[in-house]
Amino acid sequence: MTTKPLLEARDVTKRFGAVDALRGASFQIFPGEVVALMGDNGAGKSTLIKTICGVYAPDSGEILFEGRPIGGWHPKAVQALGIETVYQDLALAPDLDTPANLFLGRERLKGGLLGALGVLDKSSMRAEASRVLTDLSVKIKDVNAPVNNLSGGQQQSVAVARAVTWADKLVIMDEPTAALGVPQTQAVLALIERVRESGRSVILISHSLPDVMQVADRIEVLRLGRRVAQLVTTETTEEQIVGAMTGAWTQEVAA
Amino acid sequence: MTTDTLDATDTVAAPARRRLKVPRLLGSATDITLILILIVAVFAVLDFSSFFTAQNFTQILINAALLLVMAVGATFVLITGGVDLSVGSVLVFSGVIAGEVMQWLGGEGWGVSIAGIAAALLAGTAWGCVNGLVITKLRVPPLIATLGSYGAAQGLAQIITNGNDLKDVPSELVDTIGFGRVFGIPILVIIALVVALIGGLVLWATRYGRRTYAVGSNAEAARRSGINVDRHLLKVYAVAGMLAGLAGILSFAKFGTTTLAGHATDNLNVIAAVVIGGTSLFGGVGTMIGTVVGTLIPATLANGLVIVGLNSFWRDFAVGVVLVAAVYLDQLRRRSRSSR
Ligand SMILES: Nc1ncnc2c1ncn2[C@@H]1O[C@H](COP(=O)(O)OP(=O)(O)OP(=O)(O)O)[C@@H](O)[C@H]1O
Ligand SMILES: [Mg+2]
Numbered sequence: 352m353t354t355k356p357l358l359e360a361r362d363v364t365k366r367f368g369a370v371d372a373l374r375g376a377s378f379q380i381f382p383g384e385v386v387a388l389m390g391d392n393g394a395g396k397s398t399l400i401k402t403i404c405g406v407y408a409p410d411s412g413e414i415l416f417e418g419r420p421i422g423g424w425h426p427k428a429v430q431a432l433g434i435e436t437v438y439q440d441l442a443l444a445p446d447l448d449t450p451a452n453l454f455l456g457r458e459r460l461k462g463g464l465l466g467a468l469g470v471l472d473k474s475s476m477r478a479e480a481s482r483v484l485t486d487l488s489v490k491i492k493d494v495n496a497p498v499n500n501l502s503g504g505q506q507q508s509v510a511v512a513r514a515v516t517w518a519d520k521l522v523i524m525d526e527p528t529a530a531l532g533v534p535q536t537q538a539v540l541a542l543i544e545r546v547r548e549s550g551r552s553v554i555l556i557s558h559s560l561p562d563v564m565q566v567a568d569r570i571e572v573l574r575l576g577r578r579v580a581q582l583v584t585t586e587t588t589e590e591q592i593v594g595a596m597t598g599a600w601t602q603e604v605a606a
Numbered sequence: 607m608t609t610d611t612l613d614a615t616d617t618v619a620a621p622a623r624r625r626l627k628v629p630r631l632l633g634s635a636t637d638i639t640l641i642l643i644l645i646v647a648v649f650a651v652l653d654f655s656s657f658f659t660a661q662n663f664t665q666i667l668i669n670a671a672l673l674l675v676m677a678v679g680a681t682f683v684l685i686t687g688g689v690d691l692s693v694g695s696v697l698v699f700s701g702v703i704a705g706e707v708m709q710w711l712g713g714e715g716w717g718v719s720i721a722g723i724a725a726a727l728l729a730g731t732a733w734g735c736v737n738g739l740v741i742t743k744l745r746v747p748p749l750i751a752t753l754g755s756y757g758a759a760q761g762l763a764q765i766i767t768n769g770n771d772l773k774d775v776p777s778e779l780v781d782t783i784g785f786g787r788v789f790g791i792p793i794l795v796i797i798a799l800v801v802a803l804i805g806g807l808v809l810w811a812t813r814y815g816r817r818t819y820a821v822g823s824n825a826e827a828a829r830r831s832g833i834n835v836d837r838h839l840l841k842v843y844a845v846a847g848m849l850a851g852l853a854g855i856l857s858f859a860k861f862g863t864t865t866l867a868g869h870a871t872d873n874l875n876v877i878a879a880v881v882i883g884g885t886s887l888f889g890g891v892g893t894m895i896g897t898v899v900g901t902l903i904p905a906t907l908a909n910g911l912v913i914v915g916l917n918s919f920w921r922d923f924a925v926g927v928v929l930v931a932a933v934y935l936d937q938l939r940r941r942s943r944s945s946r
Contacts, residue, residue: 406830427832442830444823446890447816455820456831458813469812 355418357382357552358403358434358521363412363422364576365398372398374576375412380521385543385553387563387584390573391596396556397439399573400523404436405429427456433519437527439556441510445499449491450480452498453513487512488538503530511539515546522546523554528562540566560589572596638884638899638932645903649910656913664792670905671798672697672860674898675853676876677883678805679846681897684880685809686842687822687889688741688748693850694872695759696733700854701864702763703729705772719778723855730851731844733759738843742836756873763866771863783859794860801849806894818842822889878925879904882932891936903928 360378364371373395380386388396402409405426414422416432443452454476460466477494484491489508491501498506507530514522524543528536536559543553543566557563563570564584572580572595580595580602594600650658676693683690704726711718733755740751775784786793809815820828821835829835858864883900885892908921 426830430832436830438830442824442827444820444827444890446823447819451816451820455827456833458816460813469808469814471811471813471816473811 354381356380356415357384357417358554359413359415360399360403361413361415363399363402363409363414365395365402365407365410371576373402373409373412376573376576377578378403378571379581380552380554382520382552383547383550384568385547385555385566387567387570388554388556388573389558389563389570389592389596394573394596395576396573397525398576400436400525400554400556401438403429404434404523430517434521434523435514435518436523437507437510437514437525439525439529441506443498443506443510446497448497449484449494449501449509450476452509453480453483453516455513457517483512483516484508487515487542504532504535507531508535508539511542515542518546518551521552521554523556525556526558527555528557528559536562560592563592564589574598638882638896638903641928642899642903642906645906645910649906649914652910652914657910662909662913664790664795666902666905666909667795667798668792669909670901671792671794672853672857673872673875673879673905674798674901675801675849675856676846676872677879677897677901678802678894679849680876680880681805681883681885681892681894682809682818682842683748683846684877684885684887685818685822685889685892686839687825688839688843689752689877689887690737690843690846691749691752691873692733692737692755692759693846693853693876694869695756695763696730696847696850697854697857697872698864698866698869699733699759699763700726700729700851701858702766702772702866704855704858705774705864706766708776709772709774713774714776714778716778719776722776722779722858726851726855726858727848728851730854731848733850734844734847735840737847738840741843742839752873760870763864767864767866769866771866772858773863775859775862779855779859780862783856784862794856797852797856801852802894802898806898809892809894814838814841819890822891824890875904878929881936882925882928884932884936886936887933900932 356379358378358380360376362375362377363373364375365373376395376399378388378399388399390396398407401407402422403414405424405428408423412422413420416434421429421432444455447455450473459472459476461470461472480494484494487508489505489512491505491509493500498509501509507527511524511527514524528539531539540562543555546553555563555567567584570580570582570584570587570592571578572582572592574596579598582591582595582602591600595602656662676697680690680693704722707725708718708722711721737752737755740746740754741748782793783797788796809818817828817833817838820833821838825835879901880892880897881887881900882903883893883896883898885896904921904925907924908918911920911924912918
């Protein structure tokens with residue numbers, strides 16, 4: 352890797368009261384790369400990506416996007432850089448329908464005077480939504496039903512579709528396949544490949560070793576709020592990864 | 607709300623089971639409309655010639671107009687998952703401010719009347735902003751924040767007037783808003799319906815409406831999508847306050863007095879109307895049509911019960927029953943949804 356990292360976290364710490372969620376965590380991803388972020392439950396994976404995308408401000412440490420420090424930025428400002436996130440808790444509005452959720456915070460307005468009055472262009476958003484969903488082979492029977500009426504897997508697909516649609520440079524996915532059946536999981540993995548082919552990067556948090564081995568170029572392992580390994584998937588065995596997660600094996604990490 | 611989402615995730619493996627349809631239908635605006643039609647039908651059968659006349663329906667609308675104006679604002683507030691207990695007091699306060707301003711300017715003429723209207727709207731908006739700021743900046747729950755301004759606005763109105771109602775309304779206002787009619791329809795009613803129409807369109811068709819639902823449905827999701835939740839809430843409470851201010855000047859023109867003591871339970875009546883109309887106290891769900899119907903039900907009951915010779919106290923009883931039934935149906939809907 353000789354190019355500059357797309358995104359880099361350096362020695363990030365984050366405390367919640369008495370809990371040290373991150374104790375100097377570092378992370379790196381390069382353009383066009385799929386990097387899996389792995390680690391035990393409570394290792395700090397979700398906290399790390401939330402500090403990256405602006406939900407939390409880091410207590411200390413740096414977050415650099417294309418060399419620019421973005422730690423503590425507002426989520427909206429981070430989004431404007433082309434970074435989108437699928438949160439572990441999905442972050443959908445359960446009472447709104449699928450198109451409304453896809454366009455949440457980016458509602459499309461009609462042209463002219465109506466647009467100036469804030470009138471939504473519902474039909475164009477609905478058309479765009481069904482185009483996106485077909486593209487991602489997500490099947491939703493009734494896109495006009497509140498997403499709460501969808502199955503957990505469908506809700507997850509909506510959240511993934513939203514992130515992929517809006518991300519120009521980086522998609523962050525926190526356990527996007529946790530609720531999915533085998534075919535849907537394969538669809539998401541195929542989608543991740545397509546995002547990479549389009550030149551964008553993906554951070555994938557997952558507990559599923561086979562999934563990670565299938566799509567990730569590299570694997571970074573967090574343990575107790577710290578990075579303990581940076582591995583290249585093709586040169587790594589599952590035993591090494593498990594060892595890194597449990598602490599049985601520690602790699603000297605070049606920072 | 608987050609747990610809502612997680613619950614749904616837990617049930618992934620379950621096949622798409624059919625939803626309970628009946629409670630869902632009963633909770634929607636169409637069904638509350640059926641209940642209103644039923645109420646109208648019963649009174650029509652009991653005393654057709656007195657009840658079922660254009661004149662009497664107009665009277666019902668006049669009686670419902672003030673509440674409807676406030677209920678439009680409350681619909682937005684409840685959809686965000688909040689509540690506004692201050693509306694009746696803000697109505698009184700705004701009427702008092704308008705009255706003082708108009709008296710100070712000479713008390714007659716169109717210029718004075720328009721200044722009075724502006725003063726009422728400003729006074730109401732100011733209270734709405736106070737509510738919104740206390741809720742978003744000081745993080746005081748809406749129930750307490752607006753209970754506080756309920757007391758404070760009423761108190762200030764009494765202090766300003768020394769407890770004596772103002773009674774000088776410019777004749778221009780009395781002749782138009784107070785008793786004026788256009789094509790036989792009272793101007794008061796036209797104003798209320800126009801407010802409801804605009805409110806309904808904003809809720810249904812605009813980004814502001816969409817975000818109102820989003821904030822009430824899952825504030826955290828809205829925040830992470832880049833919506834400025836606090837600023838949106840501030841706007842919603844400001845509009846609710848402005849509409850209470852509008853109701854203040856309407857009330858002043860209609861009754862010819864600031865009715866200091868007459869609005870202590872407006873807040874509860876407004877919430878009852880909105881909730882009967884199918885808006886959820888938990889936020890994220892509601893329609894303006896529902897609110898219009900929900901406002902008309904108590905008004906129709908009050909009117910009809912008197913016409914058929916029953917004491918109007920029965921209205922309170924009947925409204926209480928309808929209110930609890932409406933919330934029960936809403937709960938039923940939510941349970942059927944989350945236990946899918
Ligand atoms: N908002 C919060 N308030 C308090 N503690 C928190 C908060 N968020 C996370 N934590 C704590 O920080 C630690 C790291 O949590 P985090 O969610 O980042 O783990 P994770 O690696 O994503 O785990 P999982 O695989 O279970 O999702 C945990 O001990 C957790 O309890
Ligand atoms: Mg997590």
